[in-house]
Amino acid sequence: MPDTYTSLANSPIGKLITGQLGLPRPTILERYSPGDATISGQVLLGAAPGGRLAPAAATVLAGLSANVSTALRGDLRKAAADAGLDAAVFNGEVPGDARFKALVFDATGITDSTQLRELHAFFHPVVRRTQSCSRVVVLGTAPEDTGSPREAAAQRALEGFTRSLGKEIGQGGTVQLVYVAPGAEAFLGSTLRFLLSARSAYVSGQVVRINQGAATPPVVDVHRPLEGKVALVTGASRGIGAAIASVLARDGAHVVGLDIPPLAEDLEAVTSALGGSFLTADITTDDAPQSIALHLQEAHGGVDIVVHNAGITQDRTLARMKPERWERVLDINLSSEERINDELLSSGVLNTGARIVCVSSIAGIAGNNGQTNYGTSKAGVAGMVVAMAPVLAKQQVTINAVAPGFIETQMTAAVPIAIREAGRRMNSMSQGGLPVDVAEAIAWFAAPDSGGLNGNVVRVCGQSLLGA
Amino acid sequence: MTTELRKVAVLGGNRIPFARSNSAYAAASNQDMLTAALDGLVSRFALEGERLGEVVAGAVLKHSRDFNLTRETVMSTRLDAATPAYDIQQACGTGLQAALLVANKIALGQIDCGVAGGVDTTSDAPLAVGDDLRKLLIKLNNARSTGDRLKVLAGVRPGMIVPAIPRNEEPRTGLSMGEHQARTGARWGVTRAEQDELTARSHHNLAAAYERGFQADLVTPFLGLERDQNLRPDSSVEKLAKLKPVFGGPQGTMTAGNSTPLSDGAAAVLLASEEWAQERGLPVLAHLVTGETAAVDYVGGDEGLLMAPAYAVPRMLDRLGLTLQDFDIYEIHEAFASQVLSTLKAWEDAVFCQERLGRSAPLGAIDRSRLNVNGSSLAAGHPFAATGGRIVAAAAKELYERGGGRALISICAAGGQGVVAILESNGSN
Numbered sequence A: 001m002p003d004t005y006t007s008l009a010n011s012p013i014g015k016l017i018t019g020q021l022g023l024p025r026p027t028i029l030e031r032y033s034p035g036d037a038t039i040s041g042q043v044l045l046g047a048a049p050g051g052r053l054a055p056a057a058a059t060v061l062a063g064l065s066a067n068v069s070t071a072l073r074g075d076l077r078k079a080a081a082d083a084g085l086d087a088a089v090f091n092g093e094v095p096g097d098a099r100f101k102a103l104v105f106d107a108t109g110i111t112d113s114t115q116l117r118e119l120h121a122f123f124h125p126v127v128r129r130t131q132s133c134s135r136v137v138v139l140g141t142a143p144e145d146t147g148s149p150r151e152a153a154a155q156r157a158l159e160g161f162t163r164s165l166g167k168e169i170g171q172g173g174t175v176q177l178v179y180v181a182p183g184a185e186a187f188l189g190s191t192l193r194f195l196l197s198a199r200s201a202y203v204s205g206q207v208v209r210i211n212q213g214a215a216t217p218p219v220v221d222v223h224r225p226l227e228g229k230v231a232l233v234t235g236a237s238r239g240i241g242a243a244i245a246s247v248l249a250r251d252g253a254h255v256v257g258l259d260i261p262p263l264a265e266d267l268e269a270v271t272s273a274l275g276g277s278f279l280t281a282d283i284t285t286d287d288a289p290q291s292i293a294l295h296l297q298e299a300h301g302g303v304d305i306v307v308h309n310a311g312i313t314q315d316r317t318l319a320r321m322k323p324e325r326w327e328r329v330l331d332i333n334l335s336s337e338e339r340i341n342d343e344l345l346s347s348g349v350l351n352t353g354a355r356i357v358c359v360s361s362i363a364g365i366a367g368n369n370g371q372t373n374y375g376t377s378k379a380g381v382a383g384m385v386v387a388m389a390p391v392l393a394k395q396q397v398t399i400n401a402v403a404p405g406f407i408e409t410q411m412t413a414a415v416p417i418a419i420r421e422a423g424r425r426m427n428s429m430s431q432g433g434l435p436v437d438v439a440e441a442i443a444w445f446a447a448p449d450s451g452g453l454n455g456n457v458v459r460v461c462g463q464s465l466l467g468a
Numbered sequence B: 001m002t003t004e005l006r007k008v009a010v011l012g013g014n015r016i017p018f019a020r021s022n023s024a025y026a027a028a029s030n031q032d033m034l035t036a037a038l039d040g041l042v043s044r045f046a047l048e049g050e051r052l053g054e055v056v057a058g059a060v061l062k063h064s065r066d067f068n069l070t071r072e073t074v075m076s077t078r079l080d081a082a083t084p085a086y087d088i089q090q091a092c093g094t095g096l097q098a099a100l101l102v103a104n105k106i107a108l109g110q111i112d113c114g115v116a117g118g119v120d121t122t123s124d125a126p127l128a129v130g131d132d133l134r135k136l137l138i139k140l141n142n143a144r145s146t147g148d149r150l151k152v153l154a155g156v157r158p159g160m161i162v163p164a165i166p167r168n169e170e171p172r173t174g175l176s177m178g179e180h181q182a183r184t185g186a187r188w189g190v191t192r193a194e195q196d197e198l199t200a201r202s203h204h205n206l207a208a209a210y211e212r213g214f215q216a217d218l219v220t221p222f223l224g225l226e227r228d229q230n231l232r233p234d235s236s237v238e239k240l241a242k243l244k245p246v247f248g249g250p251q252g253t254m255t256a257g258n259s260t261p262l263s264d265g266a267a268a269v270l271l272a273s274e275e276w277a278q279e280r281g282l283p284v285l286a287h288l289v290t291g292e293t294a295a296v297d298y299v300g301g302d303e304g305l306l307m308a309p310a311y312a313v314p315r316m317l318d319r320l321g322l323t324l325q326d327f328d329i330y331e332i333h334e335a336f337a338s339q340v341l342s343t344l345k346a347w348e349d350a351v352f353c354q355e356r357l358g359r360s361a362p363l364g365a366i367d368r369s370r371l372n373v374n375g376s377s378l379a380a381g382h383p384f385a386a387t388g389g390r391i392v393a394a395a396a397k398e399l400y401e402r403g404g405g406r407a408l409i410s411i412c413a414a415g416g417q418g419v420v421a422i423l424e425s426n427g428s429n
């Protein structure tokens, strides 16, 4: 549900008033419903000459049955043809009435700053030809994977481009940069599928790194990518956790919801409606890691997806913060997750190809008044993800995190109105996100074909100004 | 019984200069013009009193009085009245298809020589009676008394008299050919500049052909015209750039300059077996090697109205084991500059060639300096059925003058069809 202001601003009378007063009119973001096509409009695929990702991108788009256009240029047409795409031709000189839902640009051919003009050449003629809730994805080579300082600088420059375009594009459009390591081309699928679809409604201005995964990514049913998977979701009885449970179940997973014993009733209501099961535990207790591992082993023979969502805030300025508040927040939000991970790993309960997804926060990136404890814990989650990624990779397990911005939940509803309004509007979408937006990003990391994603922290914040 | 196929020789052609609609030939009928073209051919090749195997020709726009047009025309020429003739019609492909029909009979040994041609007038275009008026005229015809007739006539309303002028319109889509091509051109991203460039080159090439006397034995003056009326030797990209778009809306790229104008004219080409040519001491300009016709579904399918040649050519090439680059000249009928450019882009496009033609690689680009070297329809004009004859004769002569070579001919036609052919010449050895 859009917030009240967004609904009002988009009503006929609201449009009149917002127009006359020059107030923002946040776009009602398109969101995914089961059965929807991944992309509902034309996709323009382009590339800087000499790039290496157009064939991979074309293959992904063909797999999504997307309607694709390219310039009439040999390399692009060959990439499209080889992918089996009956791609249309687009010539910016005679654009006609062409409109695009998505723009995908392979910038890996840019090896020098002077070639960055390829960005202008590709995007300039079409940036005003995008439909609402459009998707822009720029593909690059991570600076650390480049062959020269000039190439590294040019590839790093892409970040400034995508983040700026994200602020310009408007109408619910999103803009991302995806760095694909050489050799990891085959791992592009799940990320492009997510970033081009309505599933990524509230994700913008992000940088995603794809590296070579442990095993060749499997072909998934895009409507049920998690079919047959067992997923543990902590803090599943309400808010974002309940949304995560519901999205993972929608995508085919059997969800094992976890929450504290006092919330058992709510938890059961959530999980039984999803055909899942549940487990009550306080994740901070000494025996929690073992009992969780044991349950997953006995009831399901292991676990494929672990979502560390349970988390709390206990806000106070540092001067007024009692040590208990500090301890509790850090223990729930960070330390308990480390203990659970270690136990699942050492006990062999994590299945091969398992996915661990953590919930960090924009407060862990930008910091927040009154949240020294929370900010510390959530930055620690990001640190854990980055540090554990190479360790887990050896077992074909990945770990990534989402960092939500302002999400419309009971937690944020309790925030005073002025701060709440600021939080809502101070982002490229001029609105707060929904729990489902966080859940969709988690489902993306959890997908079996997301093996190329490891150690990423992606914000679900509508490109919030905070910490940007 | 098996028959050895014979080579089919193109001996020459004759046409009248093409006129712009409602101009020099406004008073001439299809039969007048075809007779002039045919009689010129008779004079040029001393065919007076000869009985030819057959004459095949046609017109796209016909009056009911054009019944048996070709046979009636033959009877008006100095050919032996014992020369059989028949009409065909395949829109703009008429002329080339006629040549293929005559050539096939020669190849099979059924005839030794024949003439293929075509004619069209857009000035003397037949005016159809509208449906309501037609019903009323039937009533009138059936009325018994003068009183009844007067009563019927009283039912005539001014609106009924407006004739249903034949428009250059596809019956199944209601779109003019130009609008169809505007869509196809947009689909291929064809720019205004490249269309105007192609157009200017067509005018310059045709003007040069007249200048060097190339047309002298291909064209016979008619009704005061000596050259094609549409030809603008001083045409330029700059001048063409000033014209307003006529198809594709205000943002369109197709103008009256880079589209062929409605025109009047006729053309004929003489085909024969080698022996027949030899007996008469007539040099063989070229051989008509083969032809191919394709059609596309431009209504329910997802293909442009004028894209059939893009399918016909590769089919023909495969049959002969040739590549698109194996030609010395390319005669691609310029219905619209955009049509030529769309076709060339399609052949260069990996997606089109793989998805639509089922080929592993694109046909590739052609050497543009070999395209329409003596100009084509944008400069000469395009009396629909006459274009095939114009092209076959001119291409054969060009190959002959070059001392040999191979020519690809491609003509798009209404109804989503395309007729293509190959000429080969050993030159004047």
Ligand SMILES: NC(=O)c1ccc[n+]([C@@H]2O[C@H](COP(=O)([O-])OP(=O)(O)OC[C@H]3O[C@@H](n4cnc5c(N)ncnc54)[C@H](O)[C@@H]3O)[C@@H](O)[C@H]2O)c1
Binding pocket: A234, A235, A236, A237, A238, A239, A240, A241, A258, A259, A260, A263, A281, A282, A283, A284, A308, A309, A310, A311, A312, A332, A359, A360, A361, A362, A403, A404, A405, A406, A407, A408, A409, A410, A411, A412
């Ligand atoms: N709402 C936002 O705007 C926002 C922004 C950034 C990050 N987050 C993060 O998203 C996650 C979910 O937030 P939410 O808004 O849904 O909060 P919420 O309070 O509605 O839900 C958190 C859930 O975690 C459970 N939980 C807390 N302590 C637990 C423990 N010791 N053991 C087991 N379960 C426990 C709670 O019972 C509750 O069901 C949290 O990690 C939060 O920090 C939220």
